[in-house]
Amino acid sequence: MEFKExxxxxxxxxxxxxxxQIKSEQAIPSQRELAEQLHISRNAVMHALERLKSEKLVSVKERTGIVPNSKIDINMLNMQSMTAELKDKSIDIKHLSTEVITKPSELNDFFNSSSTKLIKIRRVRINQNIPLTYEVVYFDQNQFPQLEEIDFTNKPLYQFLEKQYKIEPTYGRESISCCLADEKQSKILKIxxxxxxxxxQSFNYYNDDIPLETTTQYLVGSQFKYHFNAKNIYDYREEQ
Amino acid sequence: MLFKEISKDLDSKISGGHYPPGTSLPTEAELQSQYQVSRTTIRKAVDQLVSQGKVIRKKGSGLFIAPKISKQNILEMTGVIKPSYLAASDMVKIKDSYFRLVGSYYSLIFDISPQELLYNISFIASIKGKRTLEQVLLPLYNFPDFDASCLKVVPIIEAVKSGKEKPVDLFQNFQLVEATEEVSKQLQIEKNVPVFKTTNLFSTKDSKVVAVEYRLQDALTTRYSVDFS
Structure with a gap:
């Protein structure tokens, strides 16, 4: 194998x-200073900045120069609620609506066949007047009839479920994909x-695989990143 | 020697680790001179190993020892994020493989001197017509004789186990980024469209990072899943 500079x-x-990475106290050097320090062209510095900007790692501002961006880093370590994941932020939860709907066919696989009506709760999480996430949660109406009456403004769902029903989720699966904000989502998220x-999309279960709730969350792409920390990844065989 | 005896002998060398997963088997001509038998006998012996799934025959690249970790195994790992079409078979095309200096940033990541060397291997994997751009960085000290062509048959998660210090944990960073011009060309998508970037850091039980993998995929056509318990 050859060596390349x-x-x-x-x-x-x-x-x-x-x-x-080292979170230096000093400000990041200007584009001109970087070119001088590294003995490279201004063009190369601009090219590097384009790459970092495409990942929203930095922004480049007229007066302040190159500034690191901090995304909200969501730790998907285990079965944590969004509230627990965002615990360091001052987040307001705004309850948009609660309605009872007929179970849509795409949720047939998740909810028991006996359930026909679902409670649909729509909420937005807001940090300093900036909406961060929009989420739609579905519960089986037969299972949790009281939920229909509750105002979930600044009230975490999982805390309520634990208090009211002594229920905690035990198993879940999530899928992550990307979509472009439609008119409704862009209005709600102000983007x-x-x-x-x-x-x-998350599907959560409690005791013996009973379906608890399913949620669809929409998060502004440039504001968030996720991390996962899996231990002993090669021990998967032992679980079988 | 009968072809069955040769097949058995090769099989024991594979399971004994003489030929580790992902490495290439000697060519049929080499095997022929090694065992002093006809080419037909060698081919029958190899065919048997191929049909048993122990050896993979890749058109144009030769014979490889099959991976131990199947895609199904990876799909069953909990707490790990993975693209949902992983189980399909893929086509891997190595784009680039060379040594580079570690440099200041990766000296922090790998906790080694900036003057040491890293393998920089990038390739395109096509799965069901979807393209994935992969880049793997491996410190030379831990992988003194890494063979990049093993990535044609072995998943990265297994390839990174071939070094001196074995990883046990995986830290993953997952985010939405925009396709730069370079990335849009490689993935055959428009510039500035959203792309999912997965960064995988494989680390040993002493939390030392021994491999870094970047994976870029068209965000609008890729779905990922993760299970928790």
């Missing part, structure tokens, strides 16, 4: 990543139509 743009990109969103 990193391109000037890659050097600049990794140097900036290094500065962000431009077609902004990329994470679309996170």
């Amino acid at each position: 990193r391109s000037a743009a890659v050097k600049a990109q990794e140097y900036l990543q290094y500065l962000i 431009a139509p077609n902004t990329p969103l994470y679309r996170v």
Whole structure:
């Protein structure tokens, strides 16, 4: 295998990543300073910034220069509710609506066949007047009739379920995909139509695989990242 | 020697680790001179191993020892995020493989000197017509004789186990980014459309990172799943 020198743009990109990673107290050097320090062209610095901007790792501002961005990092370690995941942020939960609907066919697989009506709860999570997530939760109406009456403004669902029904989720699966905000979503999240969103669907169960709830969340793509921490990944055989 | 004896001998060398998963088997010509038998006998012996799923014959690239970790195994791992079409068979095309300096950023990640060397391997995997752009960074000290062509048959999660220090944990970072010009060309999508970027850090029981993998996929056509218990 041959040896290759990193391109000037890659050097600049990794140097900036290094500065962000060590969380240096000092401000990030200007584009001109970076070019001088690394003995590379301004063009290479701009190319590096394009790559970092495409990941929303930095933003480049007229007066302040290159500023690192911090996304909200969601730890999907285990069965945690969104409220637990966002615990460090001052988040307001706004309850948009609760309605009873006929079970849509795509949820037939999840809910028991005996359930025909679902309670649909729509909420938005807001941080300092900026909407972050829009979520739609479905419960079986037979199972949790009281939910219909509750105002979930600033009231975490899972805390309520634990208190009222002594229920905690035991198993879940999630799927993550991406969609572009439609008109309704862009209004609720106060973003431009077609902004990329994470679309996170979760299916949660309690005791002996009884369906608890299913949620669809829409999160503004540029504001969030996820991380997963799996231990002993090669021990999967033992579980079988 | 009968072809069955040769097949058995090769089989024991595979299970004994003489030929680890993902490495290539000697060519039929080499095997022929090794065992001093006809080419037909060698072919029958190899065919038997192929039909038993122990050896993979890749058109144009030769014979490889089959991976131990199946895609089904990966799908069953809990707490790991994976694309939902993983189970389908794929076509891997190595784009680039070379050594580079570790540099300041990866010296933090791998906790080694910036002057050491890293393998930089990038490839395109096509699964059901969907393209995935992969980049793998491996420190030379841990993988003194890594063979990039093993990535044609072995999942990365298994390939990163072939080094001196074995990873046990996986830290994954998952985010929506925009396709740069370079990425849009490789994935054959428009510039600036959303792309999912998965960063996988494989680390040993002492939390030392021994492999980094970046995976880029068209966000609008890829769905991921993860199970928790």
